[in-house]
Structure formats: structure tokens, C-alpha cells
Amino acid sequence: xxxxxxxxxxxxxxxxxxxxxxxxxxxxxxERVALLGRNGVGKTTVVNTLLATAVKCGGEIRVRGERxxxxxxxxxATLGIAVVxxxxxxxxxxSIQENLKLAAALRRKGPWTLDAVYxxxxxxxxxxxxxxxxxxxxxxxxxxxxxxxxxxxxxxILDEPSEGLAPVIVDELGVILRDLAATGVAIxxxxxxxxxxxxxxxxxxxxxxxxxxAAGRMAEVDQEQLQSSIMH
Amino acid sequence: xxxxxxxxLVYGSLLFVLSAGLVLVYGLxxxxxxAHGALYMLGAYIGWSVATLYGFAAGVxxxxxxxxxxxxxLDLVLFRRLAGRQPLxxxxxxxxxLLILEDVVRSVWGTxxxxxxxxxxxxxxxxxxxxPFPVYRLFIVAASAAMAGGLAAWLRWGRTGLFVRAxxxxxxxxxxxxxxxxxxxxxxxxxxxxxxxxxxxxxxxxLSIHPSMGSEILVLSFVVSVIGGLGxxxxxxxxAMLLGQVQSFGTVLLPELAALLPFLLMAGVLxxxxxxxxxxxx
Ligand SMILES: Nc1ncnc2c1ncn2[C@@H]1O[C@H](COP(=O)(O)OP(=O)(O)OP(=O)(O)O)[C@@H](O)[C@H]1O
Ligand SMILES: [Mg+2]
Numbered sequence: 001x002x003x004x005x006x007x008x009x010x011x012x013x014x015x016x017x018x019x020x021x022x023x024x025x026x027x028x029x030x031e032r033v034a035l036l037g038r039n040g041v042g043k044t045t046v047v048n049t050l051l052a053t054a055v056k057c058g059g060e061i062r063v064r065g066e067r068x069x070x071x072x073x074x075x076x077a078t079l080g081i082a083v084v085x086x087x088x089x090x091x092x093x094x095s096i097q098e099n100l101k102l103a104a105a106l107r108r109k110g111p112w113t114l115d116a117v118y119x120x121x122x123x124x125x126x127x128x129x130x131x132x133x134x135x136x137x138x139x140x141x142x143x144x145x146x147x148x149x150x151x152x153x154x155x156x157i158l159d160e161p162s163e164g165l166a167p168v169i170v171d172e173l174g175v176i177l178r179d180l181a182a183t184g185v186a187i188x189x190x191x192x193x194x195x196x197x198x199x200x201x202x203x204x205x206x207x208x209x210x211x212x213x214a215a216g217r218m219a220e221v222d223q224e225q226l227q228s229s230i231m232h
Numbered sequence: 233x234x235x236x237x238x239x240x241l242v243y244g245s246l247l248f249v250l251s252a253g254l255v256l257v258y259g260l261x262x263x264x265x266x267a268h269g270a271l272y273m274l275g276a277y278i279g280w281s282v283a284t285l286y287g288f289a290a291g292v293x294x295x296x297x298x299x300x301x302x303x304x305x306l307d308l309v310l311f312r313r314l315a316g317r318q319p320l321x322x323x324x325x326x327x328x329x330l331l332i333l334e335d336v337v338r339s340v341w342g343t344x345x346x347x348x349x350x351x352x353x354x355x356x357x358x359x360x361x362x363x364p365f366p367v368y369r370l371f372i373v374a375a376s377a378a379m380a381g382g383l384a385a386w387l388r389w390g391r392t393g394l395f396v397r398a399x400x401x402x403x404x405x406x407x408x409x410x411x412x413x414x415x416x417x418x419x420x421x422x423x424x425x426x427x428x429x430x431x432x433x434x435x436x437x438x439l440s441i442h443p444s445m446g447s448e449i450l451v452l453s454f455v456v457s458v459i460g461g462l463g464x465x466x467x468x469x470x471x472a473m474l475l476g477q478v479q480s481f482g483t484v485l486l487p488e489l490a491a492l493l494p495f496l497l498m499a500g501v502l503x504x505x506x507x508x509x510x511x512x513x514x
Pocket of ligand 2: 043044045086159160
């Protein structure tokens with residue numbers, strides 16, 4: 001089967017600083033993969049390479065088997081790849097509703113409309129005219145997820161969604177992500193919170209020194225093995 | 233009194249429309265565009281040339297369209313590269329554009345003053361509380377209000393306006409959401425330049441057309457932007473109206489100080505609000 005997204009020996013840099021030295025990663029349609037690794041190892045850079053904010057300087061990226069040669073900032077979105085970025089990146093000068101509408105820019109067809117997102121997160125409807133940054137951390141995360149869903153993505157990339165959230169909110173997030181996975185959307189989850197990872201992911205890949213150093217099926221590795229391959 | 237206030241309103245409206253273009257470009261590119269005054273002047277000259285042949289309305293359209301095109305080229309060639317550079321570099325480069333455009337105007341149109349009569353339909357005076365007032369000046373206020381209102385509505389409620397606001401705050405987030413940010417830049421700078429050109433041709437029958445008209449009004453437009461708080465439309469509006477009145481009453485009441493008043497006003501505002509009327513710190 002053709003992978004939905006495939007990175008092959010991808011290299012990337014910021015300015016002169018080379019961060020990725022050949023990352024291999026593949027995600028099949030509907031699959032749930034975790035990307036793990038220590039702080040500062042380059043997990044976000046993998047996402048940034050797809051978003052063209054880090055410069056890809058080697059290797060190949062394929063989406064549904066098709067090679068993507070020229071990456072612009074909006075390319076990933078047009079290919080059905082939505083990102084819930086680290087730190088959420090809610091635009092403070094837009095209302096909640098405008099943050100959501102922004103991601104309807106491409107008018108991709110699918111189940112996710114403004115109403116559907118409000119159905120999933122009623123609090124966003126209640127406060128739709130307030131600035132997105134007036135929300136609590138957990139609510140902002142919902143807004144960031146809602147915004148990504150508005151793209152009607154085939155692949156949802158979440159970069160440390162549990163960061164800064166209270167434990168009960170992280171549990172809620174787990175439920176939401178599992179429900180989303182059940183809709184058939186593929187998920188690439190970047191997380192430090194291993195319990196959440198275990199809840200969601202079927203496969204994992206560990207990033208170390210700019211490349212994937214370990215990978216496998218979630219069911220075949222226990223918590224300690226996972227921890228040590230991350231810390232390695 | 234009332235006539236003075238009205239004249240201040242006329243001048244303030246012009247200043248606001250001109251400054252709106254400056255604010256728009258600064259908001260997206262963080263480039264303080266010194267060439268903005270030259271674009272205003274170029275709009276006046278192009279509009280004048282077309283207006284003398286085909287009538288005033290054609291002149292207005294020509295100024296808007298031609299300057300929009302100039303703006304698109306400016307963004308693709310220069311501003312895109314200037315975004316994120318040190319302010320000093322952007323000042324030097326856009327100042328260079330200003331000098332080039334002024335020279336172009338001098339060699340094409342000469343150094344003398346040109347006058348443009350208001351179109352027949354807008355020529356004449358009306359009585360306002362017993363005092364005569366030129367109809368064309370009221371037209372300036374109406375045209376400025378329409379342009380500013382149109383821009384505000386587009387930014388506030390338009391689909392593309394939403395994209396512009398998003399890209400102005402964080403282009404990478406807008407792009408992540410599917411906005412073609414590469415197209416937003418030329419569009420915004422084109423629109424900003426069109427606003428400069430339109431205010432140039434609209435101002436032409438009111439002020440006169442000459443090669444330094446751009447630099448003259450640019451200084452005031454900067455005062456508006458600084459008083460308003462860089463990048464804020466609401467602030468620029470208040471500042472432009474304030475400055476219009478200061479100019480109008482200043483020339484009558486304190487003629488020997490009139491040229492200084494805008495700067496005194498700016499200094500006064502900055503002492504109490506260093507970030508400008510509507511600016512945020514930093
Ligand atoms: N915009 C940037 N410009 C230059 N260097 C950067 C930039 N962003 C990140 N880096 C550097 O690239 C390296 C990888 O950063 P990255 O954000 O990808 O790590 P990460 O694995 O996502 O870390 P974390 O777990 O803290 O989110 C780090 O050394 C970081 O300092
Ligand atoms: Mg990160």
C-alpha cells in the first residue's frame with residue numbers, strides 16, 4: 001500500500017544549522033504513529049520541514065506516492081496535512097471563529113465544518129467572538145485542534161499537544177484524539193507524555209542525532225524499553 | 233471657525249487614506265515605506281496626465297490601477313526581501329526608491345507645478361451655515377470615507393481580509409492553514425500603493441502637483457503613523473483627524489508656528505504614550 005506521507009533520508013536546516021541528517025518515516029492512511037525523542041532533538045523540525053519553515057536540503061518527501069519537489073508554506077495544507085503546532089499558535093488578533101475560518105481557506109471538502117467543530121467543542125461556540133488567546137490552555141488546544149480539523153485533513157500532526165496542560169485535561173485530550181482516530185484520519189503524534197502516546201499510537205519512531213534511531217510497534221515494546229531508547 | 237474645522241477634516245481625510253496604505257504595508261511586511269510619498273506623487277502625475285486627456289474619472293482609475301501595479305512590482309522585487317531586515321536597511325532602500333521615483337517624475341513631467349481643475353460636476357461652492365465652501369473638498373471627505381470604510385470592511389469581514397490579518401500577525405501560521413501567503417504580499421503592497429496613488433489624484437485639485445509634494449506629505453503621514461502607533465488603523469485615524477485640525481487651525485491662529493505644530497503634537501503624544509495612541513509596547 002502507498003504511504004500517505006513518506007520521508008526518505010530527509011535533511012533539513014535552519015540557516016547554516018543542520019538539524020536533520022536523514023530522517024526516514026512513513027505513515028499509512030489512517031495509521032497512528034508517534035514521533036518521540038529528547039528535548040531539542042529535532043521533532044518540531046520534522047514538522048517545520050513539511051511547513052517549509054525549516055529548509056529541506058536533502059532527501060525526498062512523498063505524499064500518496066507523489067514526490068513533493070517544491071514545498072511552500074501552504075503546500076502541506078493543500079495536500080491534506082494539518083498541523084496542531086507546538087505552543088498552539090493561536091492568532092491573538094483574530095476571534096475564535098476567525099481562527100477557525102482561516103483554516104477553511106482552501107475549502108477542502110469533508111465532514112469538518114464550523115458547526116461540526118463547534119459540536120465537538122461547544123465552549124468554542126459559546127466564546128466564538130472573543131480573541132482565541134482569551135481561552136485557557138486546554139481550550140486553546142481544542143481551538144488549535146479544531147482549526148486543524150477545518151482543513152478536513154487526511155493526516156493530523158500534533159506537536160506536543162499535552163504540553164502545559166493539567167493531568168485531567170490531558171486525559172480529555174486522549175479521549176478526543178482516540179475519537180478522532182476512529183474517524184479514519186491518520187495521526188502523527190509528537191509527545192513526551194508516554195501514557196498519552198500509548199493510548200493513541202500503533203507505531204513509534206524515535207529521533208536521535210537527526211535521524212530515526214529506533215522504531216517499531218507500540219504493542220511490542222514496554223514502557224522501560226521505550227524510555228531508554230528515547231534517552232539513549 | 234466651522235470652515236476651519238471643515239478644512240481640517242478635508243486634510244485629515246486625505247492624510248488618513250494616505251497613511252492607511254502605509255499602515256497596511258507596515259502591518260504585513262514590517263517595512264516603513266519611505267517611498268510611500270513618492271507613490272502618492274506618482275499617482276497625482278499619472279492621474280493628471282490621463283485626466284487632462286480623458287477626464288477626471290479616468291484619471292482616478294488610471295492612478296489607482298497604475299499604482300497598484302507599481303506596488304505589486306515593488307513587493308516582488310524589494311519588499312519581500314526587506315521583510316525581517318533591520319529597520320535601517322529598509323529605510324535606506326525605500327528612501328532610494330523615493331529618490332528614483334522623484335527623478336523619474338522630474339524627467340517625464342518636468343519640475344514645474346501642474347494644476348488640475350476639479351471635474352465640472354464637483355466644481356463650485358455650497359453654502360454651509362452661510363459660508364461658502366468648495367464642493368470638491370466635500371468630495372475629498374466622501375471619497376476618503378468610502379475608501380477607508382471599504383478597506384476596513386474588507387479587512388474585518390472579507391475572506392481575503394481575514395487572510396491578510398492572519399498573515400500580518402504570523403505568516404507561517406496562516407500558511408499552515410492553507411493561505412497562499414506568497415500571494416498576500418504583492419496584493420497588500422499593491423493595495424497600499426493604490427491607496428497612495430488614489431489619494432494623490434484626489435488631492436491634486438486641492439493641493440497642487442509638483443515633484444516634492446510626495447516628500448512634503450510623507451513627513452506628515454509619518455507623524456500620523458507615529459502618533460497613531462505604528463501599524464494601527466484606528467490610531468492612524470484619530471491621529472490624521474487631529475493633525476488635520478492642527479494644520480487647519482494652526483495656519484490661521486499661529487501662522488509662524490504652523491509648520492512646527494505637527495511635530496510638537498508628535499512630541500507631546502510621545503511623552504505621554506511612547507507607543508502612540510493605539511500602539512502596543514515593543
Ligand atoms: N527557528 C530556528 N532557528 C534556528 N535553530 C532552531 C530553530 N528552531 C529550532 N532550532 C534548533 O533546532 C534544534 C531542534 O529543535 P526542535 O524544535 O526541532 O526540537 P524538538 O525535538 O521539537 O524539541 P522540543 O521537545 O523541545 O520541542 C534545537 O537545537 C533548536 O535549538
Ligand atoms: Mg518541539
